[in-house]
Amino acid sequence: MGAAQHQLPTTLPPTRLRERPLVRLLDALWRERWLGVSVAAGMAVLTGLLVGTTMPRAPATAGQALVLMLTGFVAGGIAGLAMRSRWAMVLAPVAHVAAFEVARLGTPGITVERIRFDSAYGLLAFILGRGLYGVIGLLPMLLGVAYGVALARRWSSQRQPPSSRLRHSAGRALGALATAGLIALVVLIAWPASTPPVRGTDGRPIAGSIATLERVRLGEHDQWIMIHAASADAPVLLYLSGGPGQSDLMFSRVFFEDLARDFVVVGWDQRGTGKSYAALDPAETLTLDQAVADTVELTNYLRARFDEQKIYLLGESWGSTLGVLAVQWHPELYHAFIGSGQMVSQRETDRRLYHDMLAYAERTGNVEMARTMRRYGEPPYADPLVYAYVMGYYEQLSPYTPPAAYLERGSAAGLVPWGMRGSEYSLIEKANVLRGLMDMFSVMYPQLQEIDFRRDVTRLDVPTYMLMGEHELAARSDLAHEWFAHLEAPHKQEFTFPDAGHSVVFEEFQAFHRIMTDIVVPETYQGG
Incomplete structure (x- = not known):
């Protein structure tokens, strides 16, 4: 009754686990923090260069998306395990994205070239290109980091600061929710495309169609x-x-x-x-x-x-x-x-559209539109988004109600x-x-x-x-x-x-x- 009770460190792994070569290597990384940071950054850079070189528009297919998710998860897991710190959630994605962007420099296309927020089309290009990459590649990486950090703290021979039961439970629940979300995303990505059957006038599929x-x-x-x-x-x-x-x-x-x-x-x-x-x-x-x-x-x-x-x-x-x-x-x-x-002639059509746009701006008193078109000048345009701006006015130039x-x-x-x-x-x-x-x-x-x-x-x-x-x-x-x-x-x-x-x-x-x-x-x- 009077004996003092000492709380055992729950994160201390079994002795046989600490004696494994991998854990001894990790202990060395954890003692020399710069080594862990180097491994985490190196893995992130390596995967970024690999993806940027082989899949510069990734993900362009369901297969590429699944490979990218797995690559991100593994790279994040290694980064979290090597650093034993949630700071890997910052380092790994930043290093990965920087390497990815360098590797795919020169790839043409609005969604992969320079980031632009000067128009709605530029924002859309960012979402479709880098935004999609972030969801498919970086979210799994963040989850991988979380798993890697948790594993590192479990294997660590160093005493970890105790956490409250509520915080521990919340962390586990959040991890489970993120994992379930990732699995659901995998299922949605892998879901195959299909096309409906040819039907007769009675609405039933036609035999032999x-x-x-x-x-x-x-x-x-x-x-x-x-x-x-x-x-x-x-x-x-x-x-x-x-x-x-x-x-x-x-x-x-x-x-x-x-x-x-x-x-x-x-x-x-x-x-x-x-x-x-x-x-x-x-x-x-x-x-x-x-x-x-x-x-x-x-x-x-x-x-x-x-x-x-x-x-x-x-x-x-x-x-x-x-x-x-x-x-x-x-x-x-x-x-x-x-x-x-x-x-018949895209160039001549665009040239005539330029003058039609100026005439429309004058008729409607749209000073800003006239100023914008004069700044662009006559086509052809080196910037494809200028054509998108003009396309946005097609319905105003010739309004009608379809059949x-x-x-x-x-x-x-x-x-x-x-x-x-x-x-x-x-x-x-x-x-x-x-x-x-x-x-x-x-x-x-x-x-x-x-x-x-x-x-x-x-x-x-x-x-x-x-x-x-x-x-x-x-x-x-x-x-x-x-x-x-x-x-x-x-x-x-x-x-x-x-x-x-x-x-x-x-x-x-x-x-x-x-x-x-x-x-x-x-x-x-x-x-x-």
Whole structure:
């Protein structure tokens, strides 16, 4: 009763644990603090250099995201174990990020180049690039540090200051919550993408139909296509999305749902966009000629797969530029070309838009807008975000209400801007929809400045159809009409829609279906 009671240090490990070589080594690190700091910093720098060199846009795929999470967790664990201090939560991420940024210097793209907060688009680029990296790579690193510190204190032969039961319980609860959150994030990242089946008018899946997401090898890079068809025996229609850099998988699935009952409809995430974002690098090989070559290679893949001599080619906006060039290169591969939101000369369109913006600013008394545009001057612009600023005024330059059927179908399908909610994208690919739009645009758009179809494409040796909305920006439509009027082709026809703007093929999806089945196919299809 009278004997003094002494509290035993609960953090003291068993004798056999202290005698292990690893623990003796750690004891040496803990005695010489600078050694522990050096190991922690070295591991963080090493992993930063490794990731920055091998995955400069990490995470660009679900696989890269999982590797990055594991790398961060292990690096953090080693840092926490080596330092035996929560200060590793500062040192490890800072050293890792610094090394990562150095390793990927020179990688082109808005989301990976210099940090900018001078516009909403700059902030968005930061969130999509470095913000995403922070969540996927640095949060696991912080959790790893916490586990490493806890393990170090358990193994340490030095007496640790006692902590209150409440503080200890709170720490354990917080650690468990963070671990559960990390596991949930792993599950969400690994959750595979999918695309709904092709359904008949009764709403039931059509027997023998095709609804797939597939990886194909084009130009020595893995890229993704989506195929929807009620029958593999139908004519093949390849859709080229706009941008450059835009992914339209959900849009094309929703608005071409009826079309897929009569055609094999193929959507393609071009190199550097959406599901194909990881294929952007090396960016110096993503040239205009390579994009056209990829289109031709995909065309030949589809011809062979579906046993067709020719296919139909549909281009929207930038896709119409790509489509015209592909048809010019290899007219023998295509039944016909259909251009929607037809582009003729990006540079001349942008120059006219510049003057339209100044005129709009003067009409509306928008002094700040006029000052901003005059500061930018006439295009082309070295800064891609200037184009984003101009795009923000498209609706004001040509206001209109799209067709009711378009709005109703989009609402029923849960469409959001850029189609990011589509099941066709995994969690990382949803971010890639916007990252691709920014980064692929910044790589490809400067290469389009010398294009002018009025000079370069005066003849196409395939039947050519053009869809034009009356609410299209005059800077685009005037050039398209001028080019189309002088274009030589075996057959050409223009369709104009009073309630449509730029994305005619989606906004007038019902009319487009009728045009294809009632006019284009009877005039051009010669069977497989």
